[in-house]
Amino acid sequence: MSTQPTKNEPRGRGLLLLELDGAGSHPSAWRFSRTAPASVLTPEHLRGTVLAAESAGFHAATFSDPGLPEALPGQPDQPGQRPDTAARLNALQRAAFAGPVTRSLALIPEVDTVYTEPFHVSTQLASLDYVSGGRAGWLVASSTSAADAAAVGRDTVRGNGLGREAADSIEVSRGLWDSWEDDAVIRDVATGRYLDVDKLHYIDVDNGNYSVKGPSIIPRPLQGQLPVLAPAGLLSPEAVAAGAADALLVSAPAPELLAAELAETRAGLAAGGSEPALIAELDVVLDSRGQAAADRLAGLDSHAVWQSPRARFVGTAAELTELLTEVLAWADGVRLHPAVLDTDIEELSQRVLPELRRRGLLAANTPDATFRDQLGLARPASRYAAGASAATSAAGQEN
Template sequence: MSTSPAQDGSLGHGLLLLELDGAGSHPAAWRVSRTAPTSVLDPEHLRGAVLAAESAGFHAATFSDPGLQDPALPDPDHPDRDAAARLNALQRAAFASPVTRTLALIPEVDTVYTEPFHLSTQLASLDYVSGARAGWLVAASSSAADAAAVGRDTVRGERLSGEAADSIEVSRRLWDSWEDDAVIRDVPTGRYLDVDKLHYIDVENGSYSVKGPSIIPRPPQGQLPVLAPAGLLTPEAVAAGATDALLVSAPTPELLPAELAATRAGLAAGGSGPALIAELDVVLDSRGQTATERLAGLNRHTGWQSPRARFVGTAAELTELLTDVLAWADGVRLHPAVLETDLEELSRLVLPELRRRGLLAPNTPDATFREQLGLTRPASRYATATTAAGAEN
């Protein structure tokens, strides 16, 4: 990525990502949604949400993971309590894959309490199902409840960052453990695989050991694009290529451009860096209600605790903000307070204007997620090693 604003960088135009989180990102969204609370987890609801996002012109959809201990639906015995209605992120992304053609599908998957061997094979399978439109949103839980659910000690601090980086590296090595032409289907000799093109990865650390190779052939993209929150991984891990995109937030929307500029400058100091994607909660004026009124109504049930910058205002004001942010970011991930309501305004007023201004990348049917990010398809590290060894002999 360039050290100058994103519009002078390698992507040229910005990407818009949409978080598809139950009825919306606000915990009380289900109370005002036009979808019945018990229907939020229905397949038809997810189908409608991803098709609406694709039709609106979003480039990617992300799926938050509910966590091991989070309730899936509001508790009927305690109607005063709110809960996010979510299912397993990988399963939702896999379900959405055959429904869509242009939308990249990016599930959030924990790196600490999920074995990297299983994680990498599930993500590789998603890449096949989606036709090379899969990504991976890295999460690293520090929850004591999550740790207890799998019988592990709680991981925090530097160890949390280290385990996240280790899990990414193991997954990348497993994706490379099959060379691209390992499957030969040689009928005369009865060989399905060229075993010389499958490789052990031999990774050991304090939490696990992985011999490999993977049980899934190399993903269609070679390596799935990896997205991680800024600050999760050490600068050394980022510089070494652990992540392909960083999610950047700020206390307020007005501070986002400065935060993006500072992050980009820090990456430039260490050489090349990943794409930068800004994080933004969104509440818009809609159907005769101001955004401020809508948010106040939701907050009367449950306050919205979020680490992200929050925009509350009109579609026109959001368009201007996104214009400023996309001068520094390679993309923006929007978190609508109430999915149905805010997505309707985004689709009708915001995305068409951003596209008219030439700020958004085109939506290309069947394009890979790597292509959307401006990334080339990498060769397997083990194929390079094999070729070099053969040349020496």
């Protein structure tokens, strides 16, 4: 299969996403970071990293809930010890903190769909949308952790059950976001009415995993519906075709296979009648300050081996620029996972993003644009609004 698009195939949207977790994506990142380990957990560090990402020209930041890391200095290197995460705020809280600090950076926390009730997920994400001025997204996760299951008194979910749980959670959350019409809040001082109760709706969902009546306890998000990102392969083709996800995260065993994997994924989606955006996943280790990327990775791996399901690039900024040029011909965006955040973001901001922008491959960074704007998605009307209901009815009659 050719890895280059034909002239008639549209290019992607040119979005670059950056994973911001701790000192970096490599489990030994804290050992090589210029930031003291204890400072990595502070609000000042988080503020600095999101501002650095925005200043560099990234379009979005993602926040993953961390797994079990290597122990910090002075702590036992035994499984189960979590000295640097015991007090860490979760992804959604970190994204909420970053909301008022930034203006153009979309904020996308990873939120579990298996052991977290969608009623709470939907309201927290709606709040994030308000805090960020409409720049929130949702990175869908499906935990396989026995500890997570035990914490809520459930059996561990495995296999196809993960995708079903995720699809059902998304369905409930989307319904709750629509349960308030856009003009439900009227603030009528003369009559003393804050809400028009006729514009609040019971969603009445019972999909096997969840039974929810609604309505939500918070007004409809600023974007109407937050963009939902999910790993490719998590949701069933039927759920994707029904619009469960607005973007899919796509990886490959090696960087040189990414373009082909994206092309194959896009072809499969088109055959199924859906067109979510495709975001390529890529781990990154770059040459930095005279040290070769391979030597940097060897030093990191000497303490803890980086086990990741994503494609991994190890090399120079110029080589990464060429790879991203090829990948962005197929993908709507790329999410980069720097091995050591402060080291690699310096190379990315000084040598990679400026060249990609010079080549015209990156979307513009527009202050106060919504995440839906970045993805080219129109703001949808509530499914319960009179106009939306009429349009849905008419579409059904035409079919």
